[in-house]
Amino acid sequence: EAGVAQSPRYKIIEKRQSVAFWCNPISGHATLYWYQQILGQGPKLLIQFQNNGVVDDSQLPKDRFSAERLKGVDSTLKIQPAKLEDSAVYLCASSLGVGASTDTQYFGPGTRLTVL
């Protein structure tokens, strides 16, 4: 079974530039998550989709971050414009979406973003 795919794996940009990340979840997984992991910290949820609808985006900095999952499968996360403090690993995860605590999340390898 293929895992969660993410691209690119690494990205270096100047501050105030834009960047986009792509995620393809495990086939059949209805729920998709984007996390931000700053060095030395645990992953922090940015946004959660159930199919193509947003379930939770309370921690997404909406003035600069946006995300979409138009067809309920793959997803893109965009930052525009980027700030130095956005340097982090951006992790995508997916789960079956059965609405239970036991609905385990499976993570992709992440995209390491460096903002100069």
Add this chain to the structure above:
Amino acid sequence: DQQVKQNSPSLSVQEGRISILNCDYTNSMFDYFLWYKKYPAEGPTFLISISSIKDKNEDGRFTVFLNKSAKHLSLHIVPSQPGDSAVYFCAAITSGTYKYIFGTGTRLKVLA
């Protein structure tokens, strides 16, 4: 406000001995807990979980213990192997939200 804390940033253990990783939480509404393992340049992978109705869950060399009164959980790895060297994150969920709250991680190094 760090609701899930892993106070030991790193731990070194000899191969074959027991590794004990600790996690404390403050939110009494958490009712499901998980441990994830992360190798460099890879995403976290699920290791083991425990519901708040249990105090122990075992899977091979890995056992998770939950002490609800102390709001504390621990992961025991016996025997430890060099391949277990990784960063371990604990995470907690409140039923109905399905939102993982992660700790800051503990880097385990198993010495051969």
